[in-house]
Amino acid sequence: xxxxxxxxxxxxxxxxxxxxxxxxxxxxxxxxxxxxxxxxxxxxxxxxxxxxxxxxxxxxxxxxxxxxxxxxxxxxxxxxxxxxxxxxxxxxxxxxxxxxxxxxxxxxxxxxxxxxxxxxxxxxxxxxxxxxxxxxxxxxxxxxxxxxxxxxxxxxxxxxxxxxxxxxxxxxxxxxxxxxxxxxxxxxxxxxxxxxxxxxxxxxxxxxxxxxxxxxxxxxxxxxxxxxxxxxxxxxxxxxxxxxxxxxxx
Amino acid sequence: xxxxxxxxxxxxxxxxxxxxxxxxxxxxxxxxxxxxxxxxxxxxxxxxxxxxxxxxxxxxxxxxxxxxxxxxxxxxxxxxxxxxxxxxxxxxxxxxxxxxxxxxxxxxxxxxxxxxxxxxxxxxxxxxxxxxxxxxxxxxxxxxxxxxxxxxxxxxxxxxxxxxxxxxxxxxxxxxxxxxxxxxxxxxxxxxxxxxxxxxxxxxxxxxxxxxxxxxxxxxxxxxxxxxxxxxxxxxxxxxxxxxxxxxxx
Numbered sequence: 001x002x003x004x005x006x007x008x009x010x011x012x013x014x015x016x017x018x019x020x021x022x023x024x025x026x027x028x029x030x031x032x033x034x035x036x037x038x039x040x041x042x043x044x045x046x047x048x049x050x051x052x053x054x055x056x057x058x059x060x061x062x063x064x065x066x067x068x069x070x071x072x073x074x075x076x077x078x079x080x081x082x083x084x085x086x087x088x089x090x091x092x093x094x095x096x097x098x099x100x101x102x103x104x105x106x107x108x109x110x111x112x113x114x115x116x117x118x119x120x121x122x123x124x125x126x127x128x129x130x131x132x133x134x135x136x137x138x139x140x141x142x143x144x145x146x147x148x149x150x151x152x153x154x155x156x157x158x159x160x161x162x163x164x165x166x167x168x169x170x171x172x173x174x175x176x177x178x179x180x181x182x183x184x185x186x187x188x189x190x191x192x193x194x195x196x197x198x199x200x201x202x203x204x205x206x207x208x209x210x211x212x213x214x215x216x217x218x219x220x221x222x223x224x225x226x227x228x229x230x231x232x233x234x235x236x237x238x239x240x241x242x243x244x245x246x247x248x249x250x
Numbered sequence: 251x252x253x254x255x256x257x258x259x260x261x262x263x264x265x266x267x268x269x270x271x272x273x274x275x276x277x278x279x280x281x282x283x284x285x286x287x288x289x290x291x292x293x294x295x296x297x298x299x300x301x302x303x304x305x306x307x308x309x310x311x312x313x314x315x316x317x318x319x320x321x322x323x324x325x326x327x328x329x330x331x332x333x334x335x336x337x338x339x340x341x342x343x344x345x346x347x348x349x350x351x352x353x354x355x356x357x358x359x360x361x362x363x364x365x366x367x368x369x370x371x372x373x374x375x376x377x378x379x380x381x382x383x384x385x386x387x388x389x390x391x392x393x394x395x396x397x398x399x400x401x402x403x404x405x406x407x408x409x410x411x412x413x414x415x416x417x418x419x420x421x422x423x424x425x426x427x428x429x430x431x432x433x434x435x436x437x438x439x440x441x442x443x444x445x446x447x448x449x450x451x452x453x454x455x456x457x458x459x460x461x462x463x464x465x466x467x468x469x470x471x472x473x474x475x476x477x478x479x480x481x482x483x484x485x486x487x488x489x490x491x492x493x494x495x496x497x498x499x500x
Contacts, residue, residue, distance in 0.1 A: 162482060186411060209495065211497070227484075238473060
């Protein structure tokens with residue numbers, strides 16, 4: 001499993017991913033799932049990946065045009081005229097990679113499937129955020145759905161639903177994501193630190209703050225310990241139920 | 251989907267279930283998923299059901315021995331000498347019902363599968379709580395795993411993990427379950443009110459408080475509204491992250 005979130009804010013975009021990859025619970029490793037493409041001042045693109053690691057790594061390599069000699073690479077997503085076109089190219093690449101698995105021509109619902117989040121901005125257009133399905137088609141974030149989750153999305157969702165606000169600062173958004181990731185890490189062994197974080201400021205078209213947050217990161221530790229007691233306090237602050245002693249006749 | 255929780259406390263057992271049943275999102279209905287069997291002062295058994303409704307309703311009917319004329323019914327779970335034996339009988343019944351589906355002999359991993367929580371006490375033995383798998387085998391709750399969830403378990407799990415304590419009162423446990431159910435109902439359309447609640451006091455061997463909590467129940471409303479703002483306050487109480495402005499060289 002995996003947990004990745006791409007989030008749209010008034011100020012820009014925030015991306016976070018875990019780095020655990022596993023084949024069974026007895027075979028875990030660390031792999032990067034957050035990738036960036038930049039032409040400073042002109043475009044900045046971030047891709048988050050969930051699903052079969054062979055598929056997602058191949059997709060990224062294909063997008064980087066690693067089938068060509070280094071000197072001849074000019075990735076087409078760096079030349080596409082719009083983020084919509086970038087998402088189409090990535091979706092098409094994903095579809096081809098999944099269809100390419102040697103013998104049986106596996107498709108979306110196969111063990112080779114993968115789901116991606118793609119976000120970024122090309123100068124002249126506003127920032128865009130997309131969720132790409134294993135079939136290669138995609139949806140775009142908007143006011144109604146301002147963030148996408150992929151992988152193990154459920155444990156970390158309630159706090160996003162309750163605390164997200166588009167006008168929140170990057171600092172608050174990172175705090176929110178760390179709470180969401182911590183809840184997921186606590187519940188699912190297949191999601192684990194270190195976490196990769198990427199910020200993007202609207203209209204910069206340039207990579208923002210990019211960091212790897214290790215398990216022993218002091219702030220992550222503070223959030224993890226603090227959230228347990230904050231949740232308990234929140235729970236205790238709710239009014240007590242008065243159990244009336246009458247059974248229903250159900 | 252469904253959401254049910256059976257919880258072991260120092261004071262006894264608490265059970266809660268939703269009542270939504272659906273075949274697609276455009277075909278929903280209300281069905282009871284919490285069933286009780288009692289021989290006052292001698293034994294009290296509660297069963298929670300998740301999965302295929304035809305399967306679970308048939309299991310309950312079989313346990314009630316509705317294949318017999320009313321006068322001849324003496325359900326064997328009412329005569330079993332121990333809760334372990336009760337769980338075995340229920341598991342066996344579940345396995346038979348799933349295997350009985352007319353043409354293809356579907357088994358556990360089929361669309362006819364179901365998962366059950368069984369808890370209760372027979373005089374002389376301590377209270378017991380079991381989780382029964384579609385294959386008919388089962389596990390028992392203990393100090394390490396003092397509660398079981400079935401159905402849509404993920405959204406409501408983080409608060410259970412953080413706030414559950416075996417010494418909590420029935421009142422606190424009901425509050426905790428309502429928070430957990432509210433988080434799930436907010437996230438998954440296939441889980442919905444009214445909720446059924448059943449309390450059981452250790453060594454009473456008698457039905458405790460039993461209630462149906464409707465969507466417009468005043469306390470459920472209070473919890474639902476209060477939890478949103480309590481969570482936000484908890485989130486705000488965490489220290490802010492200081493984003494240093496240095497990128498990693500990753």
